[in-house]
Amino acid sequence: MDPQPVSEPAEAVPAEIVPDSERRGLIAAMPAAARPFLSLARVDRPIGAWLLYWPGAWAIALAGGAVRRWDLLLWFALGAFVMRAAGCVYNDIVDRDLDAQVARTRLRPLASKRVSLTAAWIWLVALCLVGLVVLLRLAPVARIVALASLALVAAYPFMKRITWWPQAWLGLVFSWAALVGWPAVTGTLPAPALLLYAGSVLWVIGYDTIYALQDVEDDALAGVRSSARALGSRARGGVACFYAGAVGLWGAAIWAVRPQPLALAALLPVALHLAWQVTALRPADGADALAKFRTNRFAGLLMALACLVIGQSA
Secondary structure: OOOOOOEOOHHHOOHHHOOHHHOOHHHHOOOOOOHHHHHHOOOOOOHHHHHHHHHHHHHHHHOOOOOOOHHHHHHHHHHHHHHHHHHHHHHHHHHHHHHOOOOOOOOOOOOOOOEOHHHHHHHHHHHHHHHHHHHOOOOHHHHHHHHOOHHHHHHHHHHHHHOOOHHHHHHHHHOOHHHHHHHHHHOOOOHHHHHHHHHHHHHHHHHHHHHHHHHHHHHHHHOOOOHHHHHHHHHHHHHHHHHHHHHHHHHHHHHHHOOOHHHHHHHHHHHHHHHHHHHHOOOOOHHHHHHHHHOHHHHHHHHHHHHHHHHHHO
16 A cells, blocks of 8 residues: 555645645635545536436436435435545546646646545545445335446446547446436336436537547547547537437437427427537637536536426326
């Protein structure tokens, strides 16, 4: 194990290795010793928790449980927050050497050696214990499905080393809540849940390709693979195809629940939002790519509203 101390006193940490995110907002208000751990869990960047949460919320809503089982929406929110945090910690443990080579990630607590490897593992276990509390609140079938995701989660950080499409693996992981949410409401895993999941996988590939546009040059130097690098100048078209496929599969899920043409109109707001992302995207502008990526929390909300309308009226 790494023999370094859990964290250095704030005054001993060189200012140049402390990211700006730890000097403002929520993290800055916390005790100095806690800041690197909160940064490790990406508490300052809740977008990841939102993106992990939405597929589960969709499934709960489309299964008709948004009102009757409103408590599940809250449990899934807690689960998304802590498991996304745990995933970030695990990812940084695996990627600490690669992160040190990429400008955007070199100040992460493990890459900059402000948190020891031992302390990171302890933090990871603590977060997972909170996730276990959420797991125990679910129906038996939902628990089994949730546990089945662990192998995918464990393998994800290694995908960028062996495939040009780690975003596809992320899609499998970040969409898994859709397969958990439905049986949490009904105790079953029917075809609409599978269609919802498949559509979410394509949505994740699309938005994470946009996210990866920020790091194309650094990734090339570090030997990190991504869909953004694989698509190159065709990135915009690739994202458009993934988004179109996502909307098509979501439409099939809604049709399976309520086979009426008017029901598909519920998807119009989210479809228009995704179309705007593609048409307004500037692939060569990393700041614009990050901004477009972040708007997917609103895409998730629009999809949740569509599922709520259909689920409550079916």
